[in-house]
Amino acid sequence: MTHPLIPEITALANPIAEKLNFEIANIVFQTNKNPSLLRIDIRNRGGDTSLDDCEQMSRLLEEALEMKDIIPEAYALEISSPGVADVLTTDREFISFQGFPVTVQTHTPHKKKTQFEGTLRSRDEDFVYLNCKGRIVKIPRELVEQVTLCSASE
Secondary structure, three states: OOOOOOOHHHHHHHHHHHHOOOOEEEEEEEEEOOOOOEEEEEEEEEOOHHHHHHHHHHHHHHHHHHHHOOOOOOOOEEOOOOOOOEEEOOOOHHOOOOOOOEEEEEEEOOOOOOEEEEEEEEOOOOOOEEEEEEEEEEEEEHHHHEEEEEOOOO
């Protein structure tokens, strides 16, 4: 269940992230810790997310949170990078993970299926290409809901 303050925190954090050319990947507020932990994962839209990026976001967001006084109790703010995303979205990720096992989920059936598992070959403007058991499968991009890396344990 999402903490009720998340929408307000998101509304405050998003413009700061946009200004810095970051995107908010995830926000979690854990009140079961002492002090509570507000963890925000960011991605630098221009490349890899650095420690300096996290520090910059932390400094600006901390000031904004203090000014608005959204969180009444003591809390710790943690800004970090989500690391390698499980869901591939950028051209850079599709290039980096060619040859890796992925699951492609479609929002409408393609060849009577909505889920395809295979090795990522490539992606162009029209299709996502998978190697499924030695056969190349072309999935139209307009049908693709998401492309997810398969974990090493699968």
